[in-house]
Amino acid sequence: MDLGALALEDVAPPADPLLCRRWVLDWHDAVRGARAWRERQVRLNAARAPDQAFAATLRWARRAVPHYRDLVSTVPLEELRPFQRGDYDRDPARFRAAEMLSRPKKSTGTTGTPLTVFFDDAAWFEANQATFSLLCERVPAPTVVLVTTRADAERYVVPLPLLRGTHRRVSIGRDEDDAVITELRARPPAILHGKPSCLLALARADAARAGEHIRPARILTSGENFFPDDRRTLTEWFGSPVTDAYTSVEGGLIGLECPVGSGLHVPPERMLEVETERDQLRTTGSGRLILTNLTNWATVFLRYRTDDFGTLTHGDCSCGHSGQTISEFYGREVVQFRDGNRFVEVAALTAALDLPDMPEYQFACDGDGYVLRVAVGDTERAELDTEVRAALRPILGAAHLDIVRTPTLTPPGGKAWRFRDYSSNR
Ligand SMILES: [Zn+2]
Known part of the structure; x- marks a missing residue:
């Protein structure tokens, strides 16, 4: 044009x-x-x-x-050398x-x-x-x-x-x-x-x-x-x-x-890497996403350590895209909780909590057990607690679970989240 x-x-x-x-x-x-x-x-x-x-x-x-x-x-x-938010905030x-x-x-x-x-x-x-x-x-x-x-x-x-x-x-x-x-x-x-x-x-x-x-x-x-x-x-x-x-x-x-559902395709003006371990950067794999933004020349982010996690792949897609793809994006969400010497997968929790009329929720681990906070909804059914506990029991076993109700989980304009780990197991 x-x-x-x-x-x-x-x-x-x-x-x-x-x-x-x-x-x-x-x-x-x-x-x-x-x-x-x-x-x-x-x-x-x-x-x-x-x-x-x-x-x-x-x-x-x-x-x-x-x-x-x-x-x-x-x-x-x-x-x-990658830099991070703290470096940016300082100056x-x-x-x-x-x-x-x-x-x-x-x-x-x-x-x-x-x-x-x-x-x-x-x-x-x-x-x-x-x-x-x-x-x-x-x-x-x-x-x-x-x-x-x-x-x-x-x-x-x-x-x-x-x-x-x-x-x-x-x-x-x-x-x-x-x-x-x-x-x-x-x-x-x-x-x-x-x-x-x-x-x-x-x-x-x-x-x-x-x-x-x-x-x-x-x-x-x-x-x-x-x-x-x-x-x-x-x-x-x-x-x-x-x-x-x-x-x-x-x-x-x-x-x-x-x-066609291959993930998030990365435009050519962005170059992503993943940090699999501290200072171990790769062009494919899972870890913290390291961002290089070639478009913005006013504030320049070359090798910036984001707070987001994901899995990066490289190649051609049947949709016509060629280059980098974030095949799995976790963002800042926890992917798994460690419970003693076993892992609780968030994907399993998400599937279990996909119940009819399930209100908005947040799920956290505080070290002593788990807390599920649910938004109080107009449509909430009386048996929700029983159903939630029954759905989570096969995954959480005997671990302690509190179910807490709250009027709002995400304040107006806030960023919604679901899974957080506040324990020292991370
Ligand atoms: Zn594609």
């Missing part, structure tokens, strides 16, 4: 006069970002020549980013190219203190817009709707110039739910996007109102671990195919779910 030929009139401005005021600015901003992103892609040519793409990014980093300044220009990726400016025009993006900080990363135009466009073009290239002028439960979330509508569509954010759980749901039912989005917990909140709000369901053409989830039962709930309620993505403020789009 010739981005230079796009005109403001190509996409209808939003009806809301307040949002309309920003429209012209937003449009020029989006087109500038699209151009910068295309130029960066062409310059990197990462799919064809990953080593040169890394070398080009490192050359830039050596010149403009203090942390990389002392490295020799030819250092291969394998010889670069974020060390990782930033101060001369690059950029804007800050803050993580929500729901799993710790918020992290601020500066994005250049190319990275900003990729993170906020380009992903959608991978999912709905053939839909004319699609709307993408991002759903959040954050109480302080600002409403916005921005143009998507690659798609000639719009991207807007709506909040759920506030007093405007009726209006949001009426609007989404009347004009179903091409992509309904959000964290799984936010989309589940929207599904519950939709279910609480009479009439037709919201029917998006497609659902995009990111920002939380996506469990099979939650996927089933969303697919069944909204009647749409679901694509999951692995994103972070440091890495932008790191993985996008394969259409």
Whole structure:
């Protein structure tokens, strides 16, 4: 597409006069970002020549980013020492190219203190817009709707110039739910996007109102671990195919779910490794994911130790992808608990707790036993405790299990989780 030929009139401005005021600015901003992103892609040519793409990014980093300044220009990726969140927090400016025009993006900080990363135009466009073009290239002028439960979330509508569509954010759980749901039912989005917990909140709000369901053409989830039962709930309620993505403020789009179910495919501008043991980095296998992001040249993450765990493979997929794939993604979730000298697999617990009308839950080990916290639901059945204990007994044996009820597990805007290990056995 010739981005230079796009005109403001190509996409209808939003009806809301307040949002309309920003429209012209937003449009020029989006087109500038699209151009910068295309130029960066062409310059990197990462799919064809990953080593040169890394070398080009490192050359830039050596010149403009203090942390990389002392490295020799030819250092291969394998010889670069990984750094981590603590290094970044101590001095974020060390990782930033101060001369690059950029804007800050803050993580929500729901799993710790918020992290601020500066994005250049190319990275900003990729993170906020380009992903959608991978999912709905053939839909004319699609709307993408991002759903959040954050109480302080600002409403916005921005143009998507690659798609000639719009991207807007709506909040759920506030007093405007009726209006949001009426609007989404009347004009179903091409992509309904959000964290799984936010989309589940929207599904519950939709279910609480009479009439037709919201029917998006497609659902995009990111920002939380996506469990099979939650996927089933969303697919069944909204009647749409679901694509999951692995994103972070440091890495932008790191993985996008394969259409034939091979895992999360890693785009060529990301290079992942796994740390199987401390400082033992491999290109395939299971362990902590080490991120190299070639797209963002404003805050530069080359060999960054993430807090996410997974299994990495490399090769061709029948969907057409060639390169890296996260075949199993665990994120920050525990994969197994150690109970004495045996292991309790989380996959077995997840399957056992997939009971009819099972409320949202969190399961933790504190060293003395296990705690299952369940959200108090309107639909809860009296026999739930008995059923849960019966389902878990074959897995947990005689281990102590507390079942605790709580009004909310995930605060508005928070990050949902399921399995945590607070014991000293980890
Ligand atoms: Zn694939």
